[in-house]
Amino acid sequence: MALTGNVDPQSQVSAPILQQRSLAYFTDLNPADNRKFIEARVYRKWTTMKVPNLIPTCFSCILLDKKGSAIQANADLKEKERFQHDLQINCVYRIQGFGFEKTDSWGKTLDNDMTLCFGKHTQIDPLKDNDYPYHYFSFAAYNELGGRLEKKNPILTDYIGYIHNVEKVKEYGGATGNKFKLRNIGIRNVNNNVVTFTLWNEKADNFEEDEYLKMTKPVVLAVSSCYLKTYGGQLQLSATSATSYYFNPPIEETAELLAAYRQILQLISYNQDNTAAPQLEVQTERLIDWEQERTRNRVALGTLLQIDPNTQQRVLFTQEVMILQIDNTHEWYYQKCDECGGKLTYGFVHGHCHQYGTQPKPQKSYSFRLVMTDGTGNATMTCFSPQTDGLIKDINTLLEEVADKSPEIIPAQILALENTRHVFQFRFAKPVAKGAPTFILQKVMDHMPSILPASTEGPSSPPVASTYDQSAIHSSPPPATPLASQETPTDVATVTYLPGSSNVRKELFTASIEEEINPEAKKQKTE
DNA sequence: CCCCCCCC
Numbered sequence: 001m002a003l004t005g006n007v008d009p010q011s012q013v014s015a016p017i018l019q020q021r022s023l024a025y026f027t028d029l030n031p032a033d034n035r036k037f038i039e040a041r042v043y044r045k046w047t048t049m050k051v052p053n054l055i056p057t058c059f060s061c062i063l064l065d066k067k068g069s070a071i072q073a074n075a076d077l078k079e080k081e082r083f084q085h086d087l088q089i090n091c092v093y094r095i096q097g098f099g100f101e102k103t104d105s106w107g108k109t110l111d112n113d114m115t116l117c118f119g120k121h122t123q124i125d126p127l128k129d130n131d132y133p134y135h136y137f138s139f140a141a142y143n144e145l146g147g148r149l150e151k152k153n154p155i156l157t158d159y160i161g162y163i164h165n166v167e168k169v170k171e172y173g174g175a176t177g178n179k180f181k182l183r184n185i186g187i188r189n190v191n192n193n194v195v196t197f198t199l200w201n202e203k204a205d206n207f208e209e210d211e212y213l214k215m216t217k218p219v220v221l222a223v224s225s226c227y228l229k230t231y232g233g234q235l236q237l238s239a240t241s242a243t244s245y246y247f248n249p250p251i252e253e254t255a256e257l258l259a260a261y262r263q264i265l266q267l268i269s270y271n272q273d274n275t276a277a278p279q280l281e282v283q284t285e286r287l288i289d290w291e292q293e294r295t296r297n298r299v300a301l302g303t304l305l306q307i308d309p310n311t312q313q314r315v316l317f318t319q320e321v322m323i324l325q326i327d328n329t330h331e332w333y334y335q336k337c338d339e340c341g342g343k344l345t346y347g348f349v350h351g352h353c354h355q356y357g358t359q360p361k362p363q364k365s366y367s368f369r370l371v372m373t374d375g376t377g378n379a380t381m382t383c384f385s386p387q388t389d390g391l392i393k394d395i396n397t398l399l400e401e402v403a404d405k406s407p408e409i410i411p412a413q414i415l416a417l418e419n420t421r422h423v424f425q426f427r428f429a430k431p432v433a434k435g436a437p438t439f440i441l442q443k444v445m446d447h448m449p450s451i452l453p454a455s456t457e458g459p460s461s462p463p464v465a466s467t468y469d470q471s472a473i474h475s476s477p478p479p480a481t482p483l484a485s486q487e488t489p490t491d492v493a494t495v496t497y498l499p500g501s502s503n504v505r506k507e508l509f510t511a512s513i514e515e516e517i518n519p520e521a522k523k524q525k526t527e
Numbered sequence: 528c529c530c531c532c533c534c535c
Binding site: 049050051052054106107170172173178180182184198200201227229231232233236238239240241 | 530531532533534535
């Protein structure tokens with residue numbers, strides 16, 4: 001193994017020997033030549049563990065030289081503490097007194113048949129020079145994964161894409177077998193192919209979920225040295241001991257992904273303008289999967305607030321938010337016309353909504369407004385019944401509990417929503433002349449529904465389309481006679497518009513358009 | 528030296 005036998009750094013001649021060695025780039029290293037030293041950045045380091053018993057076997061690191069080549073170095077566990085201390089991530093060192101071994105074909109991190117061996121004669125000296133690359137990847141494209149899968153011992157896989165969704169840690173197994181934790185993270189490419197990246201045990205726990213939530217979306221994730229396999233018929237990038245991952249790494253691919261995303265935002269603006277929409281050859285995928293649906297169109301509030309709401313009237317967005325405040329200047333409920341959904345000012349009749357002689361059945365609806373944040377911006381959202389389901393009890397139940405039923409007095413039950421976290425699906429409200437855009441709650445997505453949207457197939461409950469609430473067009477069929485009052489914009493009539501008839505449209509936002517326009521489509525897919 | 532990467 002070690003070809004450093006002739007060198008004794010303890011001896012008095014260590015200085016002359018140091019001078020005899022010469023600097024080499026990784027490409028110049030020769031396993032039979034002991035007279036080279038290297039200067040390198042420590043890029044990654046890890047302790048290889050056996051699976052599933054997690055017995056540590058070896059300390060390893062990946063080094064980058066000035067020319068951007070990468071090489072792995074291994075050390076016996078006996079030396080682990082020393083190298084953990086002497087080799088700090090991202091720091092640059094002169095390293096000499098190493099040996100060579102043939103790279104193990106199992107779990108190769110690099111396309112490199114040579115691995116360095118570090119041991120007790122390895123000398124490490126920090127350098128000030130910082131002119132070294134920060135990253136080294138060899139990304140596989142989505143359509144290359146299948147080919148890699150077939151190989152017996154391929155190089156571990158690097159992959160990059162947008163974070164599509166981040167699942168919570170799940171625990172499996174028990175004392176009678178193996179017990180472990182895992183966290184799945186969906187990684188989406190520009191063609192909307194999603195691959196699962198799985199972190200295990202400590203790596204699952206240590207995923208910086210809070211940091212991720214605070215970041216402007218979309219977030220690019222680069223993952224390295226994953227074991228590629230299939231699970232449940234789906235491709236899976238399974239983290240290994242050697243796996244590292246990076247949010248928005250400063251590399252070309254990140255810039256490409258983010259640029260592609262900006263283009264998508266522009267694209268949907270074109271579509272909504274009724275102008276000829278640039279067509280991207282991307283197939284429309286419906287997101288039946290709850291986890292995917294609740295992360296669909298997960299655009300940062302800070303981004304949404306900069307977009308012209310007029311271009312996004314039929315798009316459903318989702319976001320994980322915290323409710324900062326309930327707007328106490330806004331009435332928290334109103335009397336809703338059971339035909340048009342508009343506000344019934346006290347004592348007024350909607351003679352235009354009901355056949356003369358029939359008994360109207362006005363209902364009450366929530367209408368409270370809240371301020372929510374995702375860390376990138378604060379947005380105001382109005383919440384109507386029944387889209388408030390899952391957030392707060394039924395309006396009638398709550399009204400029975402409150403002493404003062406004035407709609408100006410916000411009950412404690414609503415105020416209690418402040419400082420709670422939720423996943424909301426929402427849309428832009430019809431823009432008003434001035435002020436920041438506001439939103440309308442579409443769906444509370446904190447928890448997977450036990451029954452699929454009952455409201456979708458709800459009874460004959462007519463639609464609600466008040467000034468603010470166009471959302472109801474999603475949850476109930478359009479009215480037989482969509483009459484427009486000053487409270488009731490004409491959007492109900494216009495929702496029959498479907499931009500383009502091509503089935504190759506940009507998935508990212510069109511699935512929501514489809515659903516809203518055609519509730520039947522959604523109904524079918526849930527059956 | 529060999530094995531071997533956790534979930535249906």
